[in-house]
Amino acid sequence: MNELKGLARAAQIYLDPQQRARELKAEGKKIAGYLCCYPPVEIMTALGYVPIRILGDMNEPITEADAYLPTVMCAFYRSILDVAMKGRYDFLDAFIGAHACDGAERVSYIWRSYLKSPCSFYLDVPHSNHAAAIDFFKVQLNYLKDELEKTSGCNFSQEALREAVKLYNKQRSLVRSLYKLNRQDPPLVSGSEMLQVMVSIMCIPAEEGNSLLEEVIEEVSNRSAGPGQKKGRILIWGSLIDNIAMTKLIEDCGLNIVIDDTAIGTRSFWVDVDETSDPFEGLAVRYLDKIVCPRTFRDTKGTRSEDLDNRFKYLKIMAKEWNVNGVYFNIIRNCDIHGYEIPEVRDYFEDIGIPVLVIEQDYSTTALEPLRTRFQAFAENIG
Amino acid sequence: MFFAGIDIGSTITKVVVRNEKEIISTLIRPTGAEHRRMAHEAVLETLQKVNLGFEEVDYIIATGYGRINVPFADAQISEITCHMRGVNWIFPGVKTIIDVGGQDCKGIKVENGKMKNFIMNDKCAAGTGRFLEIIADTLGLALEDIGEISLRSKKPAEISKTCTIFAEQEILLRLSEGCAIEDILAGLHKALANRIYTMVGKIKIEKEVVLTGGGAKNQGLRKWLEEKIGYPVLVAEEPLLTGALGAAVLAQEKAGKMSDQDLAEMKKNRKLEAVTFFKEDSTSNPGA
Amino acid sequence: MEQKKKKTSSAKTLQTAREAGNFGKRILASARLAAEEGKPVAWSMVDWWLGGTIAKAIGIELCYPENYGAFCAAVRKAEPFLDYAENDGVPNTTCGYARNGIGYTRRLKENNFIIPEDAPGGGMPKPLFLLGCGAVCDARYKWFQSMGRYMDVPVWTLEFPQTGVAEFFMPGYKEENIKFMVRELRSFVEFLEKLTGRKMDWDNLSERLDTTFKTHELAHKVDLLRKSVPSPAVNTDFWAIMIPHLYLPDDKEALAFYQRVYEEVKYKVDNKIGAIPNEKYRMAFAELPPWHTLGIFDEFAAKHGIAFAIESWNYHAPSPLPESEREGVNDPLELIARYSFHKFNEYTPTAQLNCMDPTIFTAPYLKWVEDYRIDGLFCHPLLSCRPATYTLMHLRNLLMEKCKVPSVVVEGDIVDLRVFNEEEAHVKIEAFIETMDHYREIRKKEGFEW
Amino acid sequence: MFYQAGLDIGSFMSKSVIIEGEKVLSYSILPSSGKFKNAAITVLNNALEKANLTFSDLKIIGATGLGASFIPYPYVESSEVSCQSRGIKFLFPSVNIVIEVGDQSTRVIKVTDKGKVADCVINDRCAAGSGRILQIIAKVLRINLEEMGALSVKSNNPVRFSTGCSVFAETEAISRIAEGARKEDIIAGLHQAMAIKIYSMIQKIKMEEVCAITGGGAKDIGLVKTIERVIKKELLVPEEPLISGAIGAALIAVEKSGILV
Ligand SMILES: Nc1ncnc2c1ncn2[C@@H]1O[C@H](COP(=O)(O)OP(=O)(O)O)[C@@H](O)[C@H]1O
Ligand SMILES: Nc1ncnc2c1ncn2[C@@H]1O[C@H](COP(=O)(O)OP(=O)(O)O)[C@@H](O)[C@H]1O
Numbered sequence A: 001m002n003e004l005k006g007l008a009r010a011a012q013i014y015l016d017p018q019q020r021a022r023e024l025k026a027e028g029k030k031i032a033g034y035l036c037c038y039p040p041v042e043i044m045t046a047l048g049y050v051p052i053r054i055l056g057d058m059n060e061p062i063t064e065a066d067a068y069l070p071t072v073m074c075a076f077y078r079s080i081l082d083v084a085m086k087g088r089y090d091f092l093d094a095f096i097g098a099h100a101c102d103g104a105e106r107v108s109y110i111w112r113s114y115l116k117s118p119c120s121f122y123l124d125v126p127h128s129n130h131a132a133a134i135d136f137f138k139v140q141l142n143y144l145k146d147e148l149e150k151t152s153g154c155n156f157s158q159e160a161l162r163e164a165v166k167l168y169n170k171q172r173s174l175v176r177s178l179y180k181l182n183r184q185d186p187p188l189v190s191g192s193e194m195l196q197v198m199v200s201i202m203c204i205p206a207e208e209g210n211s212l213l214e215e216v217i218e219e220v221s222n223r224s225a226g227p228g229q230k231k232g233r234i235l236i237w238g239s240l241i242d243n244i245a246m247t248k249l250i251e252d253c254g255l256n257i258v259i260d261d262t263a264i265g266t267r268s269f270w271v272d273v274d275e276t277s278d279p280f281e282g283l284a285v286r287y288l289d290k291i292v293c294p295r296t297f298r299d300t301k302g303t304r305s306e307d308l309d310n311r312f313k314y315l316k317i318m319a320k321e322w323n324v325n326g327v328y329f330n331i332i333r334n335c336d337i338h339g340y341e342i343p344e345v346r347d348y349f350e351d352i353g354i355p356v357l358v359i360e361q362d363y364s365t366t367a368l369e370p371l372r373t374r375f376q377a378f379a380e381n382i383g
Numbered sequence B: 001m002f003f004a005g006i007d008i009g010s011t012i013t014k015v016v017v018r019n020e021k022e023i024i025s026t027l028i029r030p031t032g033a034e035h036r037r038m039a040h041e042a043v044l045e046t047l048q049k050v051n052l053g054f055e056e057v058d059y060i061i062a063t064g065y066g067r068i069n070v071p072f073a074d075a076q077i078s079e080i081t082c083h084m085r086g087v088n089w090i091f092p093g094v095k096t097i098i099d100v101g102g103q104d105c106k107g108i109k110v111e112n113g114k115m116k117n118f119i120m121n122d123k124c125a126a127g128t129g130r131f132l133e134i135i136a137d138t139l140g141l142a143l144e145d146i147g148e149i150s151l152r153s154k155k156p157a158e159i160s161k162t163c164t165i166f167a168e169q170e171i172l173l174r175l176s177e178g179c180a181i182e183d184i185l186a187g188l189h190k191a192l193a194n195r196i197y198t199m200v201g202k203i204k205i206e207k208e209v210v211l212t213g214g215g216a217k218n219q220g221l222r223k224w225l226e227e228k229i230g231y232p233v234l235v236a237e238e239p240l241l242t243g244a245l246g247a248a249v250l251a252q253e254k255a256g257k258m259s260d261q262d263l264a265e266m267k268k269n270r271k272l273e274a275v276t277f278f279k280e281d282s283t284s285n286p287g288a
Numbered sequence C: 001m002e003q004k005k006k007k008t009s010s011a012k013t014l015q016t017a018r019e020a021g022n023f024g025k026r027i028l029a030s031a032r033l034a035a036e037e038g039k040p041v042a043w044s045m046v047d048w049w050l051g052g053t054i055a056k057a058i059g060i061e062l063c064y065p066e067n068y069g070a071f072c073a074a075v076r077k078a079e080p081f082l083d084y085a086e087n088d089g090v091p092n093t094t095c096g097y098a099r100n101g102i103g104y105t106r107r108l109k110e111n112n113f114i115i116p117e118d119a120p121g122g123g124m125p126k127p128l129f130l131l132g133c134g135a136v137c138d139a140r141y142k143w144f145q146s147m148g149r150y151m152d153v154p155v156w157t158l159e160f161p162q163t164g165v166a167e168f169f170m171p172g173y174k175e176e177n178i179k180f181m182v183r184e185l186r187s188f189v190e191f192l193e194k195l196t197g198r199k200m201d202w203d204n205l206s207e208r209l210d211t212t213f214k215t216h217e218l219a220h221k222v223d224l225l226r227k228s229v230p231s232p233a234v235n236t237d238f239w240a241i242m243i244p245h246l247y248l249p250d251d252k253e254a255l256a257f258y259q260r261v262y263e264e265v266k267y268k269v270d271n272k273i274g275a276i277p278n279e280k281y282r283m284a285f286a287e288l289p290p291w292h293t294l295g296i297f298d299e300f301a302a303k304h305g306i307a308f309a310i311e312s313w314n315y316h317a318p319s320p321l322p323e324s325e326r327e328g329v330n331d332p333l334e335l336i337a338r339y340s341f342h343k344f345n346e347y348t349p350t351a352q353l354n355c356m357d358p359t360i361f362t363a364p365y366l367k368w369v370e371d372y373r374i375d376g377l378f379c380h381p382l383l384s385c386r387p388a389t390y391t392l393m394h395l396r397n398l399l400m401e402k403c404k405v406p407s408v409v410v411e412g413d414i415v416d417l418r419v420f421n422e423e424e425a426h427v428k429i430e431a432f433i434e435t436m437d438h439y440r441e442i443r444k445k446e447g448f449e450w
Numbered sequence D: 001m002f003y004q005a006g007l008d009i010g011s012f013m014s015k016s017v018i019i020e021g022e023k024v025l026s027y028s029i030l031p032s033s034g035k036f037k038n039a040a041i042t043v044l045n046n047a048l049e050k051a052n053l054t055f056s057d058l059k060i061i062g063a064t065g066l067g068a069s070f071i072p073y074p075y076v077e078s079s080e081v082s083c084q085s086r087g088i089k090f091l092f093p094s095v096n097i098v099i100e101v102g103d104q105s106t107r108v109i110k111v112t113d114k115g116k117v118a119d120c121v122i123n124d125r126c127a128a129g130s131g132r133i134l135q136i137i138a139k140v141l142r143i144n145l146e147e148m149g150a151l152s153v154k155s156n157n158p159v160r161f162s163t164g165c166s167v168f169a170e171t172e173a174i175s176r177i178a179e180g181a182r183k184e185d186i187i188a189g190l191h192q193a194m195a196i197k198i199y200s201m202i203q204k205i206k207m208e209e210v211c212a213i214t215g216g217g218a219k220d221i222g223l224v225k226t227i228e229r230v231i232k233k234e235l236l237v238p239e240e241p242l243i244s245g246a247i248g249a250a251l252i253a254v255e256k257s258g259i260l261v
């Protein structure tokens, strides 16, 4: 199959993330594409689908999508629809849209109004982690299962789902181990390498992803020359980054990306699914409640500062454990979910003495260069 | 000991040479296309004014848009940091810096000499010094004069187009309608001041406010900005130089942290040669 | 910033529409009065009658930051608030109402929660809690969460499931949605009881619901009357008269008011009195209006004979809840859930028929263009509200493909008038007249009804 | 038969045509140079002269363009969009879509069988992508506007512009020259950027069978070829693209005034 291993293999997959899926499809596998980190991959896997995360492309000028979406929306989702309209995801056997945020929701709708897959499901993810919402989400997951089952060609079994949960929990724990290697100074894995690995494992079968992760962990644990020491150790918070042009720019400017809280990064892997007797229960709780993303509303309980801790404490912990001295807010322009959160998260970090750089970027590689000065100034300031 | 800061702006190249206490020589010249390989000459010229040799300079820092590839600089530092340091050196009480340069406009918040926050606009020329240049050019006036002229107006014209290019057309239209030049200029300056104010306002403008960069040389812009802000802003004697000055100040600081031996070693490796320092394209091949 | 725009507000064509403004002022005034008397006040998002009615039944006065945003924009006093919100780091791409609300709240806080003297419309008093909602847009809860930042008051978010068209028809799916909503409402009642120390007044709630249904039925009948040619009322009328049915439907005065609206419109229809002289074209408007420049529609009417016969699905009262849905439902909470869900899904069959998603913001128009004999759609993509903008391109495609109705696109914003270009709107409408003529002929050729 | 005149007083160029029935008798094109009134008078007189007519021979004058309000004699005004669509239909009866690259704005117009506007997308808030940038870059490169096209076609390594802003594109071009980039590559890069922008505009109203390009930008063969490559379609180009708006103005004036031809 392929001789490349570890980081080199990840770099190769990253270059054409859908290639492996197309190969598998040619071998007769069914492929399910999903949006954002909310549709449970366990269910797709249990039904014999290979789940792949649908990505945009910062290198591709957005043209086709302009016929279907206004230019004022999140460029990441515009790009997704654009590459899809251009045929990049034509091979999908199932499309799973999700109500991650408004952008994801509307794109799910528009996608399936024009691009027809043999199976398509729109997963309504509730806005809160209220008890009723979790139960409702569980019902939704059952509908997802039913819908996928119709076209999967195999029957659903609780056993298979439990196996899938184990498989992905293993993946999550491997991802966490990999990130832990960046607690030391200098970190062992660069932000760009990390991103290549994350993109790769989201686009290949879990078993392959797990071996890839094991290879990478072994490779970097033994490495003598990692990304090297730079001026700042930063955490990236915000909308996702799926192109290394972005991480390279940041690293070029003298910053080590040691940890992130973004959707293509820790947010998708940080927490496990509990192995509950009804696996749907564990899935619903994990995806709706345990994933911490500002798209999910958490009730205010008690005072304001308790509320803030309830929402962002994990960031404080990350910042401490990875010993960061700066935070970069990566906001894709028009991302409301993160946009409204900026002042609060900023103040939260600044209260613990960690400076913040906020950039609203346009999700396009041609628009990156002007950002250089900002990253450099930030590096100089925290370094 | 001597230290040099060279600020290669999109429009203007500035050099400041200092000793431990004061500025001893400066230079300001356009960055124009033909000068883009001449950073070394600019530095030599500045040194020549005070009869210094190139080897006598202990530390050189390059900043500005074109800083990235100046082969003889000992360090490159972004213009945001340099402006902040330069302005802070002149006005220790500064809290907010508004820098209107040729290619961008920045707001910098300073607290106890440290940068607290900054904001920058560089996607649209409508809020930058380039806007002023184009206006001056369209009206056939000298850039130095348009600010003054705009102050004569009692009835600023309404300029509805924000785009620099379209504003140029709107000027022609207003002229055809018989609008006075000073009123047109006042309208344009006001519009520019508004845009800058809105942008910088995002990081909260606090006293003392220093206006710097080439835009600070424009009296009209200064007046309309002060009107928006509600109190006077400070301007350095030569606002163009703050970036280069900050670089020179930083040069002294860096040199101070090095041993004589290391400094000598570093100096030996300097290459004083013509290389284009504009290399914005380094990531235009991403994903590869 | 100085503004030299010509006419801002519009001359409404209905007498009742001219009176409707009082309701807006009344909402603010009663909230302030309640606050002075030490009664609980909350700020609520428009949530399609889910939580607002319940809160009022337990004795809480409500005001609506969204409505306040539109108000500040209409009197052109929103800009300082927008700036003030952006000042704190809120991106200028977020909802204009939200930025207005955040800016206002920030001012309020800095004034120790004494309403600033110059607050437009007298201002909103500090609330006991904030009521966000999950319907339609993320702003509805994220924005309320952000306002919490300045006040240290609890925020409650009401869930509102958003269903896909195909899913809506899956077995049992709809009832699961209702079940979820009812449970949500129940925990909201618990939250209220705990917060206020009061007990829910269920009779009061039922009575309020009853009034709501009546007010809405009238509002809906007015909508039906508007199908007549010439149009008895236009968009600028609607945006005034909607305030009582959107914010105060459970109020007796609103009901009485609607009776009068209905009579006035009925009279005009019976006597074939058009809202605008010389109606030549009938247009629909999607979705949220430029509150700061409503006068422009009068100009379109005068210049080209354009009547905006229907507009803004989001703001319209739904058709009455079908009997089958009410039957055997005794729990007022369930009734509320069913009604709100009905509002969002009554056009889902239309969407299914057309093999398209979503229902919201698109499917109603597919039906409307036929019912209201629409010649063209005016699309108003908003720079700051994506939720009402996301589907506009899609809607235009659908209308053209399925009904041969063309659309004109003029960008702008609900609140931020810095991004609206009146001149551009006029140029585009002028060219669009030809377009409407053209498609009238095409529709005729292809055998459409209108 | 009678004589009708059309005037298009643009921000950059003033154009006039004299039409008799189905025939364009003469036309004239002059830079507006910011003096719209003068330009309007001169450009009309020139065309009259060429057609051997005098002002009194004209039955009606139609006008359009940014500077139309400066025309000192009576005329019928129409919007630029309508004029372009009518004018193009007159020149190419089969056309469905017109791309107009003017000085201040780029427009894509969908045209009905009768030459009326079926739909349009206008880009006129930001000069990025308008014809103006061509002039700016020509000036930077010290070449004539007319030479741009031929040079662009020669490029095989177009420069990738990192900015959308016309003003910054100028600065960027200067940097590229300093780095030694070839003129043709810079121009081709610019054309590529414009073509992509135009393509996405066309997408907003959906592609149709027959497309034409007009306005000053249509004189730039490099731009035309690049757009053709990007949209994968051949473009019709009028012999004199600058006058299509003026033609339309004349035709619409006749319709509006109800004179029988
Ligand atoms: N004498 C002057 N009077 C008014 N404006 C000036 C003057 N000199 C320069 N400027 C303005 O300053 C700008 C350049 O500012 P500068 O800070 O040097 O920018 P950069 O660092 O990008 O080259 C020019 O665009 C011009 O608008
Ligand atoms: N010979 C030419 N070659 C290339 N481009 C040209 C040529 N002549 C004019 N242009 C372009 O056309 C534009 C003017 O187009 P025009 O349609 O006259 O616009 P307007 O009507 O706004 O004046 C100029 O900005 C210029 O870029």
Ligand code: SF4
Pocket: A074, A076, A077, A100, A101, A102, A103, A104, A239, A240, A332, A334, A335, A336, A337, A338
């Ligand atoms: S970046 Fe924003 S709009 Fe895009 S997926 Fe994330 S939350 Fe949604």
Ligand code: SF4
Pocket: C066, C095, C096, C097, C098, C136, C137, C138, C139, C140, C288, C384, C385, C386, C387, C388, C414
């Ligand atoms: S729908 Fe739009 S305008 Fe209304 S609250 Fe949401 S974002 Fe704001």
Ligand code: SF4
Pocket: B123, B124, B125, B126, B162, B163, B164, B165, B166, D125, D126, D127, D128, D164, D165, D166, D167, D168
């Ligand atoms: S509006 Fe004008 S100045 Fe601004 S980006 Fe566009 S072309 Fe440049």
